[in-house]
Amino acid sequence: MKFGTDIATLCRENGLRLTRPRRIIMKVLSETTGHPDVVELHRQVNAIDPGISIATVYRTVSLLQDKGLLERHTFNDGRARYEAADHGHHDHLINVETGDVIEFHSDEIERLQEEIARKHGYSIVSHRLEIYVKPLPRKRSGRTGQT
Amino acid sequence: MKFGTDIATLCRENGLRLTRPRRIIMKVLSETTGHPDVVELHRQVNAIDPGISIATVYRTVSLLQDKGLLERHTFNDGRARYEAADHGHHDHLINVETGDVIEFHSDEIERLQEEIARKHGYSIVSHRLEIYVKPLPRKRSGRTGQT
DNA sequence: TTATCTGCAAAAATTTTGCACTTGG
């Protein structure tokens, strides 16, 4: 479960009605490990209840983002992608060959960021670090020429 | 001038015809200090030649990006923003109150990124670091309460 | 009951594309 509390409590705490669409959308969000875009989210939600419209999905993710329960990412593909926002801050390694997203965290980088912001006369509101990577070529002891 | 060479040479080297729309679009790109989106770019281009269509601007920025002459950014506002791509790698500090973008560079952070990627079995293709900031409150010696 | 929420469909915003005409080399 990625949200801090259960869905009913989350809604109550945020003054939101616990509706069927919301329950399903939040359930899908809380169970996914990825960073789905709205179309993907809608597809998964519709697999549970085909009656839920994509407009509701858009409205729900905006709402959850406003309440600070969801993070919105825009990787370089343009579409907005979402992720439940409780499990501590992290950054992303993105495998450009497969599109896989790996989460990581570096206190040392965070510290350097603070330092840079301060030097420029700012304090950090948030940040985002994405490292686009490809697999390292596998090292072998013997000699084989091929790539 | 942000492109490494003059526009005519750039086109020749990349097998592109030096057309009037391209000359103007590249001129605007080379002279701007910001990170304009396509609509903004089109507005500036049209101030010079109102006949240039936004379709041409879209086609030109894609083309320049494919040739590696332009970088495409997507900050958290969704739209694609562009920047001429010669003046060395840098990251962005973004003032959330004004939208201003400040460029910076940290060898130390870059080194840590390499290290992280390597530990995960990857090599870096590219990366992107954006720090969203707000101005530090100004310290004063005397006492004045107001914000 | 009633303010909130939803579905639908239309609209808005952004980006791509087909096609006939223009133009750089």
Added chain:
DNA sequence: CCAAGTGCAAAATTTTTGCAGATAA
């Protein structure tokens, strides 16, 4: 000349919104 490039308008994509009906509290 003619392949490459352009303008235009239509289409595709993504996101937002007005409104009438549904529903949680």
